[in-house]
Amino acid sequence: MTPSTIDPVPLSAYPAFQPVDGPPPAMPAAWTATVLLHPFSPPLSTDPQPDNPFFQLCTADIVCVPGDYLSAQVTGTAYGQWWYVITPGATALSTDGGQSWATVDLGWSLPTDWYGAQAPNAACAGSAPLNWMSAEPVDWWKVPVPIPKSPPAATWMWFNSSTQAPVRMMFGNGPPKPTMGDPTQLGFFQMWSFTYFPSFQSYDSAAVAPTKPTTFAAAGIPGFAVGNPNGYELFSWNTNFGMTAFMTPVNGQFDPLPTRVLYAWKDDADYRVYSDRAQDTLMLFTYNPDAPDGTVSQTALLTGPAPSGTTPPPNSATGFLITAYENAPSTCLGGSQFPFPQEPPDWIAIPGVEGTIQATISGNPVIAPGTTVTICSVLFPPAPPNYPEATYLWTWYAPQNASGTQSRPVTFMQSQSGVNLGTSLALADYYFYEEFQQPINPANFDIPSVCGVQTRNIGLRRRLP
Structure with missing residues (x-):
């Protein structure tokens, strides 16, 4: 399936990979880095200030001579x-x-490479810019999680295509325990779900590397500020826009999906039919030629609830997952089989999710070039037994006005999302974005006949970016 002629987002706006040949990037003989670490979950309510850094946003300075030592000086943004x-x-x-x-x-072992015990199985999906903020390409490497799972989980690592320096890491499955790592995975970094490398310096030999640190110094990231010093408000999505993204799974059987999102949300006074509040997310399996059953695309068609006090029109507040195949008729899940209705524009401010701007970055040349971004956390469902109360959803947004209410999405990441639902999409990196002057043609939200009559079910709610 490809975009229709009435789709306002052209196929040329979808992100694309360039092929990458060669082995996985090697860990240098010595290296230093400053990193920004996003945790899997907040601390337990019974231990709100644990004596470890693994439950808060942190910065760290790293000095490593593989085979000799790794020094990590970690500073919590809270304490x-x-x-x-x-x-x-x-x-x-x-x-x-x-x-x-x-x-x-x-449970850590001293790193000698980036990939741990699964180094022979690392595979590259391709090369592409990380998001719309930078045109510099990075290589997208996937590493199987050594813990047996069915389907298998994956860790993703991004390396600068030119320098081979790490830019970002996403651990698709947390450590064996929140405070106990796995010696077969990358020491230290595995304790956080999402890590950025604002700076990285490699050395050809330990002889020319910086000496082993003897004093502690808090990590400094240019442009990084804890909290919300600019007084931004939580963003609210535009009510008539389109965007594209790479959707990256933690199911190790899949590579990222070029994706297009159309979103419409009319005010209460203008709402009449289900398509007045609808979101169409088209995910192409371009880089997954071996997808099960010859899957070509999946479309998550989500509709929003009717305004309070009105009679809901047919097909409102429901979700449909339409799968197109290369040599077979399309299929559809809906109702109780796919209970994910559309979220409102202010989804980050829904009571109970505790949406919070935890930090901002302004003009960092690697992770926020020429841009200010807000780093926002949202509470997501728990992932027992390790995270029994909540997990984190992390999302970065670039304010487009002084208040921050109008913001452009940069990335969306769900910690510990699990690998038991389809491709288990956990990450969205955004590229094309346009707020349309004319309403999106409602035909873009037509429910295909293959979906038949679906039973509405508003119970379980889960955000799809």
Whole structure:
């Protein structure tokens, strides 16, 4: 399936990969980095300030000589500092700036490459810019999670196509326990769901690398500010727009999907039929030629609820998942089989999700070039047993007005999303974006005949970007 002639987003606006040949990027003989770490979940209500950094947004300075040591000086954006030093035989921790040390068992092993035990199975989906903010391409590498799962989970890593420096990591499955890692996965980084590398420096040999740190210093990221110093309000989606994205799964059987989103949401006074509040998300399997049953595309057609106090029109507040195949008729899930109606424009402010602007970045040349972004967290359903109360959804938005209510999406990431629902899409990186002057043609939201008569079910709500 491809966009129709009435679709206002042309196929040329979809993101595309260029092929990548060659082996996975090697870890340098020595390297330093400053990183921004997004946790899988907030702390438990019974332990709101744990004596570790793994439940808060953190910055860290890393110095690593593979085979010798890795030093990670971590600063929490809410509280605390932790200095970890991993050596071949142990991990040491200091919480007082290096005055005293204790040996701790966190299940980490000293890294010698980026991929851990699954290095032979790393595969590259292709090369493309990370999002609309930068034209510089990065290589998208997928690494199987060593924990047996069916379907298998995947960790994703992005490396600068020219320098091979890491730019971002997404661990699709958390460590064995929130405070205990897996020695077969990348030490330290596996404890967070999402990591950015605003700076990275490699060295050809340990002899020319910086010396091992002897004092603690809080990491500095150009343009990064904790909290919300500009006083931005939470964003609200435009009510008539289109955008494109790469949707990246944590199901290791799939590669990213070029995706187009159309979104319409009329005010209460103008609402008449289900298509007045609707979202059509078309996901192309362009880079998944071996998808099950020859899948060509999937469309998540979601409709919004009628205004309070009015009689809901047919097909309102429901969801349909339409799958198109290369050599077979399309199929459709709906109603109780796909209970995901459209979310309102202010979905980040829905009571209970505790949408929060945790930090801002302005003009960082690597992760926010020429742009200011807000880093927002949203509480998502728990993922027991490790995250029994909630997980985090992380989303970055670029304010387009002084208040921040009008903002352009940059990325959307669901921590610990699991791999038991379709492709298990966990990440969206956004490219084309346009707020349309004319209403989107409602024919874009037509429910195909294959869907038949669906039973409405508004119960379980889950946001699809």
